[in-house]
Amino acid sequence: MGQTPASARDIASLRKRLEAYMERNGLRSTTQRRLVTEVFFRSDGHVSIEELLSAVRRHDPRVGYATVYRTLKLLKESGLAHERHFGDGMSRYEVHAEDEHHDHLICTECGRIVEFEEPAIERLQERVARRYGFRLTRHKHELYGVCPPCDRAARGKAT
Amino acid sequence: MGQTPASARDIASLRKRLEAYMERNGLRSTTQRRLVTEVFFRSDGHVSIEELLSAVRRHDPRVGYATVYRTLKLLKESGLAHERHFGDGMSRYEVHAEDEHHDHLICTECGRIVEFEEPAIERLQERVARRYGFRLTRHKHELYGVCPPCDRAARGKAT
DNA sequence: GTCGCTGCAAAACGTTTGCATTTAG
DNA sequence: CTAAATGCAAACGTTTTGCAGCGAC
Numbered sequence: 443m444g445q446t447p448a449s450a451r452d453i454a455s456l457r458k459r460l461e462a463y464m465e466r467n468g469l470r471s472t473t474q475r476r477l478v479t480e481v482f483f484r485s486d487g488h489v490s491i492e493e494l495l496s497a498v499r500r501h502d503p504r505v506g507y508a509t510v511y512r513t514l515k516l517l518k519e520s521g522l523a524h525e526r527h528f529g530d531g532m533s534r535y536e537v538h539a540e541d542e543h544h545d546h547l548i549c550t551e552c553g554r555i556v557e558f559e560e561p562a563i564e565r566l567q568e569r570v571a572r573r574y575g576f577r578l579t580r581h582k583h584e585l586y587g588v589c590p591p592c593d594r595a596a597r598g599k600a601t
Numbered sequence: 602m603g604q605t606p607a608s609a610r611d612i613a614s615l616r617k618r619l620e621a622y623m624e625r626n627g628l629r630s631t632t633q634r635r636l637v638t639e640v641f642f643r644s645d646g647h648v649s650i651e652e653l654l655s656a657v658r659r660h661d662p663r664v665g666y667a668t669v670y671r672t673l674k675l676l677k678e679s680g681l682a683h684e685r686h687f688g689d690g691m692s693r694y695e696v697h698a699e700d701e702h703h704d705h706l707i708c709t710e711c712g713r714i715v716e717f718e719e720p721a722i723e724r725l726q727e728r729v730a731r732r733y734g735f736r737l738t739r740h741k742h743e744l745y746g747v748c749p750p751c752d753r754a755a756r757g758k759a760t
Numbered sequence: 761g762t763c764g765c766t767g768c769a770a771a772a773c774g775t776t777t778g779c780a781t782t783t784a785g
Numbered sequence: 786c787t788a789a790a791t792g793c794a795a796a797c798g799t800t801t802t803g804c805a806g807c808g809a810c
Contacts, residue, residue, distance in 0.1 A: 468788090468789085469789075470789055472784070472790060472791080473783090474791070474792095475790080491774080492774095504792080505791090506791070506792045506793065507792090508775095508791075508793080509790080509791060511774095512776095512791090527688070532775095533774080547729070547733055549735070550738060556735075560725055560728075560729050563725050563726070563729075566725070569719075570717050570744065571706065573717070574717065575748070575749035576746040576747065576748055576749070577746050577747045577752050578744055579709060579746045580745045580746075581742070581743060581744045582741060582742070582743045582745070583742045584740060585730055585735065585737055586737070587730055587736050587739075588735065589734070590733075593735075593736050628765090629763090629764055631764090631766080631808075632808090633766070633767095650799085663766095663767080664766090664767085665766070665767045665768065666768095666799095668767075670801075671765085671766090671801095674801095690798070690799075692800085
């Protein structure tokens, strides 16, 4: 599923896309940038800047906040990362695989994030947009609720 | 439609719900609180704190930011307001009519917000949640795109 | 007279930016 | 050598909070 880190083959392709983008824009491949992007590509799920930075710092403790922010901005611009806001106050980032698209189910108890795809919903969205004459560019669809383990725990405690 | 201010009857009911909530919780009905809530109930669409505060200050210039924030927190907690985040960096609030539910189409050019309802999508959401065993509590569904006037303007300029 | 509320200003939060220094090309 | 990238700390915009004084009940 989408929660698992990108495979070796995927990472090679991500690296390649990034290099192409950087070359095209006269950007430089620095030690820190390589480190941050590699850690990001291998991360699973939906990382925050904090999480990313502390993972990066395990390899090189001198890397600063700003570099991580700037590198993720670059990844967004190059289309390799998606920025998400799940209402916990900070941005989270996930690897953007060229083709695939999904939305999210979020557990309000433990913060677990599950990805889902539902083509029927996508089609209906297009219909809604057409109804109002909008040309759709993107969307955000998040379902908030309680995941099975948390729900069991809650029911256990109550009564 | 949902964009228009609540009618006189609605406002009476909102006021009543708020009073009940305040009484239940031993809260006090102050001049500022009444002013902020009245302005909010009469507002149409999706107000930001800034917009709300400046509307409030037209009636009483001494009211401070903190009061508006605190009053909106109260309105959220009492279930009378919904907080929304459309990615422009600040929270927006809308009156939460007991029964009705809708989602949003947002124009990325001019910021226009259109509300929509699509029961078929709601049903599919439930199905997705069931698929993963989640007990759904709420959701966020936003479609971003270009509204008809902006789209026309864009096409006019190009080519 | 309580105790909750207000207004102010200060702090907090995640994020961005200016600048001197380092480093890739 | 030049221009881009780094790391730090300071600035940012939004939201929250501490506190002395005020006002509802």
